[in-house]
Amino acid sequence: MYSGSLEDGCFCTIGGSSVCSHNSNWSMSVVTGYSTDSESENDVEIEETTDIKTTSGKFQQEYIEPLQFKRNKRIHSAYLADDGASNKMNKTTKDKAIRLKRKKSKGDPSILDDEEERKGYKGSWASSSSLSDDDEYDEVVAVPENESFVMKASDTIEQSEPDYEFKESSKYYGKRSDNSSIYDLPKDYQIRFATTVAGQKEYFTPKKLLSSFKAHESAVTSLEFFPHSGHMLLSAGNDCMIKLWSTTKPKSLIRDYHSHSKPVKHVTFSESGHEFISCSYDRTVKIWDTERGEVEYKHKVSSNPNMATFVPNKPNEYMAALDSRRVEHFDWRTKDSIQTYEHHQSAITWIEFINGGNQFITASDDRTLKIWDIRVNMPIKYIQDPKQQAMPIVKKHPNGQYFVGQSMDNQILVYSTKQQDKFKKNSNKFFSGHKSAAYAIQMGFTPDGKTLISGDSNGYCYFWDWKSTKVIRRLKVSEKVISCVDVHPLETSLVSMAGFDGNIYLYT
Template identity: 65%
Template structure:
């Protein structure tokens, strides 16, 4: 029994349960401000001053530690009740842990697979531990045959890839054979050896994907083919000399394709998707030569220059996976970023590379070494989702989220210093990963726009040369033909491909 100033404690009910006790021993409470013992007609009382919000909890503490006469068996009875209560609490907690999904690792906030979900994590529809794990909520869309890893449903890794060919059916024909007009005009031409110009008019436009186009690239060296990927889980190969002509499609993933890119000669390309797989394809045959399950969603994948059997994948788990397609093993994991890595760009013939991240930093690495040689960060610096190397000069540029393109030097003596005297602005790219690029001669830089424009700047003066209205939706993918002097491909959220010349 306890008497708390200002509150009653139902002393009659406590006396009935305990019986006749002459002396009551109470535990010392750290929050009490007085240990004064008061004698009354009915017994002894300890006067305590307790915070009102703590009263109910302290009352339970008194009851749990109440000690009586061992002869009356009150101590054993009390211990038994406490033990049974704790056992019931543990059983209840076990049931709740089964029903409730894990909160995840707080250090991996952007990782949908193992990342932090917090108190908003979903709970099981069952209220009992005997709930059948095969039963699902009516509102949940579950893919048949989907495996479960760490309690999270993932796409079937055994998905059967396929490809359809729509080109010339001749036995002696190869998709890499140059058209006759290319053989005449570009027989001895190397990309970047002539002057390139800004396009003026629309050559053709066509529906390429059912939803947004996620990446776009001309075939290296010749450029007579165009590779595109989209949110419709497809990768497609188009003819440039015969616009709107589909050469081959690749049913490659079970979810939206995030990025795809050619190797040095274009005979292979790598694709990555939100189904957490990365795959290497034979461009002409349409068969998968390598695929790997990833631990996180990839943002982009690319071949390592001059090493056709090695690829790098930028992950949302703030890591870069360096993979060997011959052995299937991981060569190196680069993991010094704090948030999702969005882009990888190589420098110095592939001996170094840049990583861009949502943590608003750029990092420079020596290949195969998991330690950055340079951190590029500033309190005012915004995230740069895409970085591009200048084709002829020792510079690289970053598409900053504050609606400008920043320039950095990669000369040996400059130590990747920012060029504060040069930047490109006028377009809108905030909140979007907007693609950009250079003409092969390096004299012009161009970029997409969130309002559907394409902007062209002069590299020397940083002034806008031309802006072209392409679409009413975001233009997020742009690429320049390696040989044609003014041919640019553009695509975005409307699923169309636009060819300007």
């Protein structure tokens, strides 16, 4: 089927043999059909719709507005060379596109002869899921012969980031001494807590502000006391910095770590505190020596990590929760991958270990919680409900028999950690009164397990009695979101808080 058109707006569609009464010269057009550049007054006008009988059937003429015809012609002209050259795909580019397509599907056996391209061969077992994130969006653009082509920034789906090596650095602000260490407890700690074990004493809710100071230039994303003693406090922020503070001398900075090229998402100590792990939007997970400020391990993950944590009782192992709907489990000493856990349908936001570290919980944006046996890539329990909201943060109770989830409907829900109870939800026990919707707000317990603590999107910090679920105290801490809380392991009423204003608050 062909189409004919006149500059005055007539457009003829004719099938079979060419039928036209015009005396003008015609040129072939893929988009608009046959067209003429003649402006002769003898051009024959046709009606808007006229049936024409030919040997191959009955066809209809149609009228197109002149402006629409010119618009179609401009669109078509963009695809043709100005010199009228034939619009044929460059054979080299076409062959390259076919070859790349084969490499992305099942592979081209011919590339086995080329050492550089041998990695692209997948074999008959390959699938679309085997493609890397970068390959998924690769395209080959065909360029017509005799025509120059410039790729604009807007034509690419995703702009590649500059490839450069980020150099970590750290600075120590304390007094240098050959015999001293940051792990040494101050003298008043040695006297007051010589025989104290975390959770041994009764803890109380704080009443007054002890100290507040500017810790980061922007929001604080993670906050944690030094394990067992609590004489230091580790913080991370959106300013790409990690800082170690003294709690015996508030506002005193011990060491900072220029750690990542993009905002730091989460930090946490190892069980001994001699190392800590950090993860960032630069898609790296790093393990640091706390005292020396040196990076002992660095790994580039496949997508943004939301948190990373050491595996209990296994100091050489860690796990990272990724946006790519999976958890990666590594041995950072041998640099081996141990296991990958991937049964969620959306980004995984948190990992919490239960039952002595033999099992762990994953929270996800898909509004489910999953319980796993460690090193087994199959969840043993799905916690989901049609009315259940996403729970970005989960926290284990100090007695180990329960865990709580910070729900996006402004509630904190309670679940059992016992497998014989099928990790059942306690429908009669929940905590409310605060505002947590749309924010990943962390929670904490006093070491004796009697008080639950949570931040709030309105700048408050809430304290609930664990047994009665009633609000004990509500403190107005900031005008912005309080997203991080932690409780001192030995002091009976010292709580640290931080949030979107970049400050750290110590209440006692």
